[in-house]
Amino acid sequence: MRNDKHVPAGAAATVLLSSDRPALAEQYDVVLLDLDGVIYTGQAAVPGAVRALAKAREAGLRLAFVTNNASRSPSAIAAHLSRLGVPASASDVVSSAQAAATLIAGRVPPGSAVLVAGGIGLRLALRACGLRPVSTAADRPVAVVQGYAPDLSYGLLAEAALAVRGGALFVAANADLTLPSARGLQPGNGSLVQVIIAATGTQPLVAGKPEPPLHAEAMARTGAQRPLVVGDRLDTDIEGAVRGGADSLLVLTGVSGPADVVLAPPQRRPTYLAADLRGLLEPQPVIGPVRSQNSVAGPIGGASSGAVGDRLAGTGRGSAGSGDGPAGAAGGPAEEAEFRCGGWTARRRPGDEPLELTGTGVPVDGLRALCAAAWSAGQVTAEMTESALRTLGLGAPGRPSGASDLARAADAGRGAPDLPLTLATEPADDQPLVTATSGGR
Numbered sequence: 188m189r190n191d192k193h194v195p196a197g198a199a200a201t202v203l204l205s206s207d208r209p210a211l212a213e214q215y216d217v218v219l220l221d222l223d224g225v226i227y228t229g230q231a232a233v234p235g236a237v238r239a240l241a242k243a244r245e246a247g248l249r250l251a252f253v254t255n256n257a258s259r260s261p262s263a264i265a266a267h268l269s270r271l272g273v274p275a276s277a278s279d280v281v282s283s284a285q286a287a288a289t290l291i292a293g294r295v296p297p298g299s300a301v302l303v304a305g306g307i308g309l310r311l312a313l314r315a316c317g318l319r320p321v322s323t324a325a326d327r328p329v330a331v332v333q334g335y336a337p338d339l340s341y342g343l344l345a346e347a348a349l350a351v352r353g354g355a356l357f358v359a360a361n362a363d364l365t366l367p368s369a370r371g372l373q374p375g376n377g378s379l380v381q382v383i384i385a386a387t388g389t390q391p392l393v394a395g396k397p398e399p400p401l402h403a404e405a406m407a408r409t410g411a412q413r414p415l416v417v418g419d420r421l422d423t424d425i426e427g428a429v430r431g432g433a434d435s436l437l438v439l440t441g442v443s444g445p446a447d448v449v450l451a452p453p454q455r456r457p458t459y460l461a462a463d464l465r466g467l468l469e470p471q472p473v474i475g476p477v478r479s480q481n482s483v484a485g486p487i488g489g490a491s492s493g494a495v496g497d498r499l500a501g502t503g504r505g506s507a508g509s510g511d512g513p514a515g516a517a518g519g520p521a522e523e524a525e526f527r528c529g530g531w532t533a534r535r536r537p538g539d540e541p542l543e544l545t546g547t548g549v550p551v552d553g554l555r556a557l558c559a560a561a562w563s564a565g566q567v568t569a570e571m572t573e574s575a576l577r578t579l580g581l582g583a584p585g586r587p588s589g590a591s592d593l594a595r596a597a598d599a600g601r602g603a604p605d606l607p608l609t610l611a612t613e614p615a616d617d618q619p620l621v622t623a624t625s626g627g628r
């Protein structure tokens with residue numbers, strides 16, 4: 188069951204980096220990659236993703252593919268990736284179906300009947316764990332597992348509800364309310380799970396991100412010592428990484444957009460931020476406080492040294508970056524603080540004044556500086572960030588995603604609307620430059 192009161196475990200202790208440190212791909216041993224919105228959208232690859240992953244592998248990074256989508260088998264997912272140009276085998280794929288099957292196998296006798304309200308991925312995962320998938324409550328299943336399947340019928344939902352009412356353990360592969368598609372956000376498994384919850388009054392155990400079972404399964408399968416979680420959703424990928432104590436990279440090619448990340452609560456703040464997977468191939472730029480007039484608005488990531496901060500979210504443990512300390516309770520810093528990334532400077536004024544952003548350069552650097560300022564003390568509101576985001580030409584707060592705005596910003600800079608995103612990794616002369624001032628009064 189989802190536990191919204193969970194206190195984030197926090198990522199590794201802050202290590203101060205400088206811009207000449209190695210690319211992210213050289214700092215971790217395994218990257219736990221989300222799929223939808225990160226490597227592909229629907230059937231098509233995200234621009235730049237295939238080449239970036241090939242280069243990351245050349246740098247020695249192992250790739251594991253970790254998905255909340257339980258509808259397809261690992262071999263089908265691996266075949267999809269291979270077709271796109273990312274060679275993968277079934278053993279490289281870790282799905283919420285597998286995590287759900289492991290969760291159930293740990294709680295019921297071997298060979299038990301489990302009712303499957305979902306796709307082939309769940310049935311295969313159950314069999315691999317020595318369990319027996321069934322399709323009717325008449326088979327007296329000891330558990331019900333529900334995962335996304337595009338052809339899920341009322342009849343199967345009715346069987347699942349009858350079994351849960353009869354006392355079967357209720358497990359959901361994931362609780363994602365929405366599912367990205369080429370046509371927009373469609374109902375995800377979490378929306379379908381609500382049908383059983385409404386009909387039975389029973390909440391499920393959830394295996395997928397951000398709950399611990401899927402991350403634990405991925406860690407166990409890969410033997411990762413220094414994992415980096417990469418995803419497009421703050422509420423699943425990034426929160427799951429925070430709860431698992433792993434560093435994370437948010438890419439802006441999927442569900443969560445610029446406004447979402449600036450406004451993210453502490454347990455959903457990524458360690459790093461990039462426009463797309465090409466961010467793996469670069470050192471993350473220094474993001475540091477230029478000026479801090481009191482102890483509240485310190486360096487990013489909760490560091491206490493007063494030196495330059497290196498990462499977006501860092502430890503998430505109290506202090507300046509957490510938003511849950513005295514500054515958070517007060518709603519903002521007592522005095523002004525500034526944070527710089529690339530050519531941009533973000534300024535946080537006392538109280539609930541709008542954030543100010545000035546400078547020039549690639550928008551993603553401006554977004555990084557803005558995140559640093561927004562997270563430095565207390566929780567900011569959408570109104571406080573609206574002007575600064577407009578300065579970058581990015582999404583207005585309150586919209587479901589500003590990722591497409593980031594793409595448009597990149598394309599506008601080159602005058603080539605069909606080109607892929609190049610904000611984070613292309614040479615400087617191919618990057619859209621924005622020069623502006625906003626947010627001041």
Ligand SMILES: [Mg+2]
Pocket residue numbers: 221222223224225418419420441
């Ligand atoms: Mg995704």
